[in-house]
Amino acid sequence: xxxxxxxxxxxxxxxxxxxxxxxxxxxxxxxxxxxxxxxxxxxxxxxxxxxxxxxxxxxxxxxxxxxxxxxxxxxxxxxxxxxxxxxxxxxxxxxxxxxxxxxxxxxxxxxxxxxxxxxxxxxxxxxxxxxxxxxxxxxxxxxxxxxxxxxxxxxxxxxxxxxxxxxxxxxxxxxxxxxxxxxxxxxxxxxxxxxxxxxxxxxxxxxxxxxxxxxxxxxxxxxxxxxxxxxxxxxxxxxxxxxxxxxxxxxxxxxxxxxxxxxxxxxxxxxxxxxxxxxxxxxxxxxxxxxxxxxxxxxxxxxxxxxxxxxxxxxxxxxxxxxxxxxxxxxxxxxxxxxxxxxxxxxxxxxxxxxxxxxxxxxxxxxxxxxxxxxxxxxxxxxxxxxxxxxxxxxxxxxxxxxxxxxxxxxxxxxxxxxxxxxxxxxxxxxxxxxxxxxxxxxxxxxxxxxxxxxxxxxxxxxxxxxxxxxxxxxxxxxxxxxxxxxxxxxxxxxxxxxxxxxxxxxxxxxxxxxxxxxxx
Numbered sequence: 001x002x003x004x005x006x007x008x009x010x011x012x013x014x015x016x017x018x019x020x021x022x023x024x025x026x027x028x029x030x031x032x033x034x035x036x037x038x039x040x041x042x043x044x045x046x047x048x049x050x051x052x053x054x055x056x057x058x059x060x061x062x063x064x065x066x067x068x069x070x071x072x073x074x075x076x077x078x079x080x081x082x083x084x085x086x087x088x089x090x091x092x093x094x095x096x097x098x099x100x101x102x103x104x105x106x107x108x109x110x111x112x113x114x115x116x117x118x119x120x121x122x123x124x125x126x127x128x129x130x131x132x133x134x135x136x137x138x139x140x141x142x143x144x145x146x147x148x149x150x151x152x153x154x155x156x157x158x159x160x161x162x163x164x165x166x167x168x169x170x171x172x173x174x175x176x177x178x179x180x181x182x183x184x185x186x187x188x189x190x191x192x193x194x195x196x197x198x199x200x201x202x203x204x205x206x207x208x209x210x211x212x213x214x215x216x217x218x219x220x221x222x223x224x225x226x227x228x229x230x231x232x233x234x235x236x237x238x239x240x241x242x243x244x245x246x247x248x249x250x251x252x253x254x255x256x257x258x259x260x261x262x263x264x265x266x267x268x269x270x271x272x273x274x275x276x277x278x279x280x281x282x283x284x285x286x287x288x289x290x291x292x293x294x295x296x297x298x299x300x301x302x303x304x305x306x307x308x309x310x311x312x313x314x315x316x317x318x319x320x321x322x323x324x325x326x327x328x329x330x331x332x333x334x335x336x337x338x339x340x341x342x343x344x345x346x347x348x349x350x351x352x353x354x355x356x357x358x359x360x361x362x363x364x365x366x367x368x369x370x371x372x373x374x375x376x377x378x379x380x381x382x383x384x385x386x387x388x389x390x391x392x393x394x395x396x397x398x399x400x401x402x403x404x405x406x407x408x409x410x411x412x413x414x415x416x417x418x419x420x421x422x423x424x425x426x427x428x429x430x431x432x433x434x435x436x437x438x439x440x441x442x443x444x445x446x447x448x449x450x451x452x453x454x455x456x457x458x459x460x461x462x463x464x465x466x467x468x469x470x471x472x473x474x475x476x477x478x479x480x481x482x483x484x485x486x487x488x489x490x491x492x493x494x495x496x497x498x499x500x501x502x503x504x505x506x507x508x509x510x511x512x513x514x515x516x517x518x519x520x521x
Contacts, residue, residue, distance in 0.1 A: 005169045005484035006041045007432075024075055024226055025212050025219075031076035034222075038075060042170060042486060043229030048072040049081070049136055052225060053234035056145035057280030059184060059241040060298065061125040064145050066091075067280035068133045070114040074225040077218040083110050088134040089118050095130045095142060108135070113221055113277035125150045126301075143238040146183060153301030154469065157181060159240075161463045162188035162247075162351075162398025163428035166227050169483030173429040173463045175232035176478055176490035178239040180465060183300070185240045186308075188398030189247030189351035190431065191279075192223050194271070213252075215267050220274030228278070232486065242280055245294050245308050247351040247399055250275050254369045257313035258327070295330055297337055299344070304468055307337055308349045318373030325374040326381075334381065341390045345468055345500075352399045354378070355423050356412035358449040359442075366446075370399070382410040386420050392500055393421030394473055396466070400425050401433035402458035403477055405496055407504055412452055419452075422498050422505040424475045426464040430483050433458045443517025454505065456518040460493060473498040474508075 024038040035045075045051035049070040057065045066089060071079055085108045093099040102122065108114040116133065123129065126149035133140040159182045164171060177185060194214045214220045228234055248254050251271040252264075260268070269289070275281075276292050284293040294310035314327020326334060348354075352370040359365070365372035372378075385393060395408065408421035433439070439458035447453055462479035475496045480488040494511035498504070507519070 006167050007169065008484070023212065025222055027212070031073040034075035035073070038226055038229050041166075043226065044231055045074055045229055046141055046234065047138065049085075049138060050133060050140035052228045052278070053237055054131070054133060054140050054143040055237035055280040056131070056143060056241040057244060058282040058296075058298070059146060059148050061148045061150045062123050063119060063121040064123065064129070064147060064241055065280050065282040066116075066118040066120055066131055066133075066143075066145075068116050068140055069277060070108050070116075070135055071225060074229065075222050077222065079110070079114055081108075081110065081114055084108070085114060085135055087116050089116075089120075089131065090134075091120055091123075091129050091131045093127070093129060095144070097130060097132060097142065101129070113217075113274070115277040117281070117283070119282060123147050141234075141238060145241045148299065149301040151301055153303035156183050156300045156304050156468045157465065158184045158186060158468075159463055159465050160186045160188055160349075160396050160398070160426050161236075161429050162426060163190040163401055163431035164227070164233070165190075165193045165428075165431040166230070167193075168432050169430035169461070170486035170488070171230040171232040171236075171429060172480045172483065172486055172488035172490070173232075173461060173478070174230070174236040175487065176480065177463055178232065178235035180240075182240055182465065185236065185242045186306075186349050186396065187242055187244050188349060188396065188426070189245055190249045190398065190428075191246065191275075192220075192227050193249045193431075194220070194223070194252050195249070215270065217270040217273050220271050221277065224274055224278035230486075237280070243298065243306065243308055243349060244279055244281055245310060245349050245351050246275065246312060248312060248369070251312070255312065256315050256317055258316060295333065299342075302342070303344060303470065305342060305344045305346050306349060307334070307346065309334070309351070311351050315374075318368045322376065323374050324377050325371060326377065331377070331381070335384055338385055338388050338390050341388070345392045345394060345473055346390060347466075348393075348395045350395050350397045350423075353397055353404070353423070353425055354395050355404070355406035355408060355452060356450060357446065357453075360445055361449045363449060379410060382408065382420065386410050386418065391503070392473075392498075393503070394498060395421060395423040396464070397423055397425040398428070401428040401431050402439070402456065403427050403460075403493075404453065405455035405475075405505055405507075406450075407452040407454065409452055412450075415451060419503045421503055422473075422496075424464060424466075424496065424505075427457075427460055427462045427477065427479060429463065430461060433461075439517045447518040447520060453518070454520045455494075455496070455507065455516060457493065457516040459515070459517070462490065462493070471500045473500075475505075 404425040495508040
């Protein structure tokens with residue numbers, strides 16, 4: 001029997017004129033009806049009140065942030081809970097939770113969606129821990145996390161995921177991530193999609209309130225709860241600590257955080273609040289709402305420096321002569337980070353493509369919502385990296401729903417401009433890419449138009465795993481066989497390497513014959 005994706009089911013329901021019965025966020029559904037509709041699309045939930053699972057994030061050498069959210073009715077606009085609920089937590093050295101190293105209680109308030117964010121300190125470096133929450137006489141699933149090492153490190157493995165539209169398929173990629181032997185996960189944005197167009201069905205067929213798009217805190221909470229209804233996503237959160245950035249669909253497509261009228265400002269604040277409530281995000285020690293601080297630098301011993309960027313909150317409009325994608329304060333911070341960079345691999349978590357991308361030779365840029373819309377600032381930042389002497393620079397990127405490998409140059413239009421780094425853009429988890437026919441036609445055109453582009457593959461879905469040693473940075477492109485299958489097998493499509501001290505990447509000979517729509521030989 002051929003598997004049906006969520007997208008297939010939604011299309012079928014729309015054709016039958018019954019989409020309100022199929023889309024869980026439709027207007028007029030009770031929480032029970034919404035859950036039934038979600039389960040019809042393959043969702044399930046952990047036992048109440050910990051229906052959305054557990055997670056950890058922002059691991060440091062002596063601490064980690066633990067998260068859960070109490071949601072007995074996950075798709076309800078308001079939870080059937082007291083204003084304040086006491087929540088216990090335990091951290092141990094073993095999965096049976098016998099060797100307890102920390103415990104405590106905290107409160108979950110209705111103000112923040114009964115979410116819990118516990119920064120646990122006093123932990124050992126480079127150590128695996130297990131944790132659990134209790135509330136209302138119930139216990140959550142047991143999560144696993146780990147702390148960062150200090151000093152000399154022989155290797156680190158981590159994964160990156162991005163772009164996981166619930167209506168486009170099942171999260172077999174997250175099932176793969178949950179099973180990977182990695183130290184942490186980086187999510188590169190588009191964790192949820194705000195819009196009301198689902199399964200190819202016009203938004204106005206979904207619900208009267210602007211096509212079921214999210215606008216209020218309750219709307220965004222329900223959307224996050226729907227996405228966490230995919231067990232594989234909850235499993236990936238419970239298996240590893242995560243670092244987080246965001247892109248546009250956590251709020252609204254192609255938005256600028258510094259623009260907009262009053263309704264947009266309210267919408268952005270609602271989206272940011274719901275994002276914080278549903279993520280293992282460590283705040284910066286000041287007021288979290290309505291603007292969580294995303295950008296930060298974290299080190300994995302002496303081997304890796306991870307710089308997490310926020311490319312939405314502070315950006316100006318696109319295509320301005322003096323436009324900024326970083327904002328004044330973040331740009332100054334980023335330059336200072338480059339100036340004091342240690343001897344290590346320098347990895348930027350970057351939600352949208354840094355490298356130039358023209359649609360045809362000599363033609364215009366394909367998308368100016370990415371760094372191509374902020375040319376002067378990109379050149380300024382890349383020249384700063386070059387003149388500072390920072391080496392071993394790698395950028396990991398999401399957003400495009402396809403895989404790219406690019407050389408990074410301070411001036412992409414100057415063939416004599418030196419290669420200073422490599423950008424790896426990962427496949428999406430589920431979000432639809434261009435058609436196979438489009439990829440076949442346009443892969444070579446993009447290759448001819450962008451001399452720094454080394455590889456393009458757009459027909460698959462998955463995630464990347466990075467394996468880093470003192471001498472080499474390797475990117476393994478993991479792909480699933482079929483996003484319609486929640487247990488789709490995972491394979492490695494290809495592997496690229498960057499050697500320490502030698503800017504630029506090369507494909508592993510063992511995988512160089514794998515399918516792709518463009519390779520620069």
